[in-house]
Amino acid sequence: MTVTASSLGAAHYARALGGIVGREVLRFVHQRERFLSALVRPLLWLFVFAAGFRAALGIAITPPYETYIPYEVYIAPGLVGMIQLFNGMQSSLSMVYDREMGSMRMLLVSPLPRWFLLTAKLLAGTAVSILQVYAFLAIAWIYGVQAPPLGYVTLLPALVVSGLMLGALGMLLSSAIRQLENFAGVMNFVIFPTFFLSTALYPLWKMQEAGELLYTICAVNPFSQAVELIRHALYMKLNAEALGWTVLALAVFLGGAIYGYNPARGFLARRGAGAE
Amino acid sequence: MTAPALSVESLSYAYGRGAFALQDVSLAVEAGSFTALLGPNGAGKTTLFALITRLFESTSGTIRIGGVDLRADPTRALARMGVVFQQPTLDLDLTVRQNLLYFAALHGLPRRTAQARALEALERMGMAERIDETVRRLNGGHRRRVELARALLHEPALLVLDEPTVGLDVPARRAIVEHVHDLCRERGIAVLWATHLIDEIAPDDRVVVIHRGRIRAAGPVGDVNRDAGAETLTDSFNRLIAKEAA
Known part of the structure; x- marks a missing residue:
C-alpha cells in the first residue's frame, strides 16, 4: 500500500493541524510546573495586588460595566490578557532555545506550506492559552469575581483572536531576535511595557489624567485592544473597534513572522551557522 | 533512466555577506546507495544539510529530490525525504508512540496506517516494547533509534542524516550504522550520511569528501583511494585535506 502524503490534500492539512494542536496540549498537560506558574501569576495579581488596590482605586462606570465595580472585577479581563501574553511569548520564544529549535526544524521540514505550519503552531499555542484562561476564570469565580454565565461562552471567540495575535507577536520576535540569553530580557523589554502601558490595570480615562503621552501609548497598544475585546466579550458585548484593531495587529504580526521564517531570508541560516 | 534520489547541482551558499560556506557543490545519491558525506568539523556539512532539508534556501544551484525541484515544489520534494537531525528533536515528555504519531500526522498519514507503521518501524529497531515509555x-542510543524509525514512517525514498551518531557510545553507534546500511541493501533506500568519522563508512559505500565548502573527491571508496594514491580511506582523507592546507 502506498499512501503518498501530497495526494491527500485537505485531509493532510486537517491531520497535520490535529497533530500539531494535539502535541501542544499533550506537552502542556505533561508540564505541570508550566501550568501552575501560568495560574499562579495572574492569581497573585488578583488576590494580592487587586485586593490591595481596591481601596486606593475607584473605578467609575465605564463600558461594558453598568454599575460600579470592585477593582478585582475590572482587572480580571486584563489578567486573562496577561495569561495569553505570557503564553504567546513563552511558546514562541522557547523556540530560541536549542531543544525547541530542534522540534521547530522537524516541523518546518514537513511537506506542507510554511505559512500553514506557522499558523497551525499559533493555533496550538492559543488552544493551550485558552485552557489556562478558563482554569484561571474558574478560580476567580470561586473567589467571587463573576461575569454573567453566558459571558464565558461569548468570551471564547475573543480569546481565539487575542491569543492568535499575541502568539503571532511572540513568533515575530522569535524570528527577529538573533540570540536570547534568557527570558528576563523579554520580560523587561516586551512583556512589562506591553502589560503596564495598557488598559489591563486601569481604564484609559485614568491614564489620561496621568498624562497625554501615556494615554496615547495605552490607546494604540494592541494589547489594550485585545484586553478590551476580552472585557466586552466577557459581558456578552462586541467591541467592534477593538476587534478590528486586534485583527489588524494579528495580520501584521503574522505576516511579519511568515516573512521572518521564509527560508530564502535565512533567519534559520544564521542560527544554523552556530551548529556548524 | 530514473532520476537519482537526490541530486545537487552547482550549489553555493554564503551566510550574510560572509565567505562562502559552500561553493559550487554537486553530488548525486542513487537509490539503494549509502553515500557518506565526509568532512572535518566546519567543512560545510551542516550547511549543505540545511539546504537539502530547506531550512534555508540558496539562490544559486539546484537541489532535486527524486527529480522534483526543491525550490519549485518543496512540499512534494520534502514528502519523499526522511530526516535525522544532528540535534535531538524528540519531545522528551511525550511517549515514543505520541512522538511517532505526531510526525505521521505532519505527513498526512491516516491514524490507522500511522499506528501500524509505527509499530513495524519500532520492531525493526528492536524498540517495539518501549512504545509507551x-x-x-530512553538512553541516547535508543532515542536515536526512535528518530530513525520516525524518519521512515512515511516510507521515503531518500534518508538524510546529519552526524547521527554524535554523543553515542561505541555499541550504539555501531548498531545505528549497521542498521542504516541494512536499510539501503534491503529496501533500496538512498542514504546521505554526514559524518567526520571514517570508521562509519563501509568499503562498498560511496563517499563524498567535503572540505572548506568544496567537494574534494567523490565516488566509491575504492576509486577515491585510487585517485588519491592511498591504501585506506583514512590516508586518502588526510591527503585530500592536507593538499588544501599546503
Whole structure:
C-alpha cells in the first residue's frame, strides 16, 4: 500500500493541524510546573495586588460595566490578557532555545506550506492559552469575581483572536531576535511595557489624567485592544473597534513572522551557522 | 533512466555577506546507495544539510529530490525525504508512540496506517516494547533509534542524516550504522550520511569528501583511494585535506 502524503490534500492539512494542536496540549498537560506558574501569576495579581488596590482605586462606570465595580472585577479581563501574553511569548520564544529549535526544524521540514505550519503552531499555542484562561476564570469565580454565565461562552471567540495575535507577536520576535540569553530580557523589554502601558490595570480615562503621552501609548497598544475585546466579550458585548484593531495587529504580526521564517531570508541560516 | 534520489547541482551558499560556506557543490545519491558525506568539523556539512532539508534556501544551484525541484515544489520534494537531525528533536515528555504519531500526522498519514507503521518501524529497531515509555526514560542510543524509525514512517525514498551518531557510545553507534546500511541493501533506500568519522563508512559505500565548502573527491571508496594514491580511506582523507592546507 502506498499512501503518498501530497495526494491527500485537505485531509493532510486537517491531520497535520490535529497533530500539531494535539502535541501542544499533550506537552502542556505533561508540564505541570508550566501550568501552575501560568495560574499562579495572574492569581497573585488578583488576590494580592487587586485586593490591595481596591481601596486606593475607584473605578467609575465605564463600558461594558453598568454599575460600579470592585477593582478585582475590572482587572480580571486584563489578567486573562496577561495569561495569553505570557503564553504567546513563552511558546514562541522557547523556540530560541536549542531543544525547541530542534522540534521547530522537524516541523518546518514537513511537506506542507510554511505559512500553514506557522499558523497551525499559533493555533496550538492559543488552544493551550485558552485552557489556562478558563482554569484561571474558574478560580476567580470561586473567589467571587463573576461575569454573567453566558459571558464565558461569548468570551471564547475573543480569546481565539487575542491569543492568535499575541502568539503571532511572540513568533515575530522569535524570528527577529538573533540570540536570547534568557527570558528576563523579554520580560523587561516586551512583556512589562506591553502589560503596564495598557488598559489591563486601569481604564484609559485614568491614564489620561496621568498624562497625554501615556494615554496615547495605552490607546494604540494592541494589547489594550485585545484586553478590551476580552472585557466586552466577557459581558456578552462586541467591541467592534477593538476587534478590528486586534485583527489588524494579528495580520501584521503574522505576516511579519511568515516573512521572518521564509527560508530564502535565512533567519534559520544564521542560527544554523552556530551548529556548524 | 530514473532520476537519482537526490541530486545537487552547482550549489553555493554564503551566510550574510560572509565567505562562502559552500561553493559550487554537486553530488548525486542513487537509490539503494549509502553515500557518506565526509568532512572535518566546519567543512560545510551542516550547511549543505540545511539546504537539502530547506531550512534555508540558496539562490544559486539546484537541489532535486527524486527529480522534483526543491525550490519549485518543496512540499512534494520534502514528502519523499526522511530526516535525522544532528540535534535531538524528540519531545522528551511525550511517549515514543505520541512522538511517532505526531510526525505521521505532519505527513498526512491516516491514524490507522500511522499506528501500524509505527509499530513495524519500532520492531525493526528492536524498540517495539518501549512504545509507551516517555522518551526521557530512553538512553541516547535508543532515542536515536526512535528518530530513525520516525524518519521512515512515511516510507521515503531518500534518508538524510546529519552526524547521527554524535554523543553515542561505541555499541550504539555501531548498531545505528549497521542498521542504516541494512536499510539501503534491503529496501533500496538512498542514504546521505554526514559524518567526520571514517570508521562509519563501509568499503562498498560511496563517499563524498567535503572540505572548506568544496567537494574534494567523490565516488566509491575504492576509486577515491585510487585517485588519491592511498591504501585506506583514512590516508586518502588526510591527503585530500592536507593538499588544501599546503
